[in-house]
Amino acid sequence: METNLTGKVKSEELGAVEETVNRYIVTYEAHVSPVTVIFFYLEADNPDFSQKFDELRKELVPMGFIPFVNHDGENSITVTKRPPVNYRGNIVNIVLFALTLASTIYVGTIYSYSYATSDIMRVAYGFLFFSAPLMLILGLHELGHYFVARRYNVKASFPFFIPFPLTIGTFGAFISLRDPIPNKRAMTEIGAAGPIVGFMTSLPLLFVANYLQGVIHPVLAQSPGFTLNFPLIYKLIGLNSLPAANVFPMVFSVWVGIFATAMNLLPVSQLDGGHIIRGVMGKASNYVGYIIVMLLIGISFVYNYDGWLFLALFVIIMGVSHPPPLDDYTKLRWIDVAIGALALFMFIVSFTPIPIS
Numbered sequence: 001m002e003t004n005l006t007g008k009v010k011s012e013e014l015g016a017v018e019e020t021v022n023r024y025i026v027t028y029e030a031h032v033s034p035v036t037v038i039f040f041y042l043e044a045d046n047p048d049f050s051q052k053f054d055e056l057r058k059e060l061v062p063m064g065f066i067p068f069v070n071h072d073g074e075n076s077i078t079v080t081k082r083p084p085v086n087y088r089g090n091i092v093n094i095v096l097f098a099l100t101l102a103s104t105i106y107v108g109t110i111y112s113y114s115y116a117t118s119d120i121m122r123v124a125y126g127f128l129f130f131s132a133p134l135m136l137i138l139g140l141h142e143l144g145h146y147f148v149a150r151r152y153n154v155k156a157s158f159p160f161f162i163p164f165p166l167t168i169g170t171f172g173a174f175i176s177l178r179d180p181i182p183n184k185r186a187m188t189e190i191g192a193a194g195p196i197v198g199f200m201t202s203l204p205l206l207f208v209a210n211y212l213q214g215v216i217h218p219v220l221a222q223s224p225g226f227t228l229n230f231p232l233i234y235k236l237i238g239l240n241s242l243p244a245a246n247v248f249p250m251v252f253s254v255w256v257g258i259f260a261t262a263m264n265l266l267p268v269s270q271l272d273g274g275h276i277i278r279g280v281m282g283k284a285s286n287y288v289g290y291i292i293v294m295l296l297i298g299i300s301f302v303y304n305y306d307g308w309l310f311l312a313l314f315v316i317i318m319g320v321s322h323p324p325p326l327d328d329y330t331k332l333r334w335i336d337v338a339i340g341a342l343a344l345f346m347f348i349v350s351f352t353p354i355p356i357s
Contacts, residue, residue: 017037021039021067021077021079023056025053028041035080037079043075057182061180064082065079065081066180068324090158093160096160096161096162097159100162100169100170100173102163103169104126104130104135105127105131106126108125108127108253109125111252114218116219129248129253130169130249130253133250134168134169136205137201137254137257138159138161138198139159140198141198141260142159142175143197144193144194146158146159146175147193154178154179154181154186155179158175160174160176168256180326181275184279184282184325184332184336185330185332186279188275188276188279189279189339191278192276195265196343198264199258202254205257206237206258209248209253229352229354229357231258231351231352232348233349259355261347265347265350266311268288268289268315269318270318278322278324279325280332282324282328286321292315293312296311305354
């Protein structure tokens with residue numbers, strides 16, 4: 001079975017794969033093809049299968065192989081060769097961070113025009129009251145994903161920030177998962193970690209922004225040209241009387257952080273909410289994804305808000321269904337179900353059908 005083609009299992013590697021699998025899983029048969037090795041097993045012979053499979057995954061993935069579980073018909077583990085991937089160093093992350101910092105400061109400077117009389121002070125306000133809180137929320141959101149992924153021995157990149165020097169200064173941030181997600185528990189917790197950390201970071205900043213809105217008064221009466229529509233969380237914590245004539249930059253900045261939480265928690269595709277719903281509901285989550293796409297299209301027409309239509313098209317291009325983890329049959333713990341319920345609550349209190357008028 002010797003071959004030099006990328007992605008093929010070589011004969012000298014087969015023995016190592018078989019030896020590794022058999023150290024963790026009791027199998028009774030193996031089928032070999034040029035690209036995969038399928039090991040068949042019985043549940044009765046492997047009472048602690050989920051734990052053993054995860055240990056197997058931690059050993060095979062660094063060797064360049066990906067195992068995944070299949071329960072269609074006979075129970076089996078398919079091991080396939082992982083194609084080589086070259087990742088760039090962290091210089092890209094640093095450059096994008098610097099560009100996003102600059103673009104959010106620039107946008108924040110514009111929103112600070114009514115609150116400062118000199119260009120230097122407007123830049124300072126743009127950084128302190130717009131860029132810094134927004135970058136903090138987005139950065140901690142992504143680091144939440146990063147650290148939980150590493151806890152599950154899933155390699156992940158540092159955050160990639162996306163600069164956009166208009167409107168809100170950024171299209172957000174993301175991390176790249178460089179290993180497959182092992183099971184439904186990991187998928188739920190990795191997906192939820194970011195929104196939970198970002199949401200919890202936003203809450204105290206909401207009060208700080210509301211306080212500063214009341215003590216730092218505009219020096220120029222100039223409308224920002226739009227009206228923010230605040231989600232339910234503002235009313236739940238008693239911040240339901242924010243002035244509309246001038247929007248203090250930090251009020252807008254934290255609002256963007258809350259809005260980003262809601263967008264990420266949409267239970268569809270490979271958004272954070274898509275990870276969570278796929279982890280909690282398994283294959284049934286695919287139906288939820290299609291319902292969400294139809295709802296986004298419906299909301300766009302009901303409220304005459306094109307943003308939701310563009311988001312629906314983006315989700316369709318990305319793929320409505322979420323790919324499964326390596327072990328799609330692990331039983332969830334009650335804590336994972338609770339995490340799913342918390343994510344649903346955060347989505348409800350953060351979402352608004354017309355964010356900006």
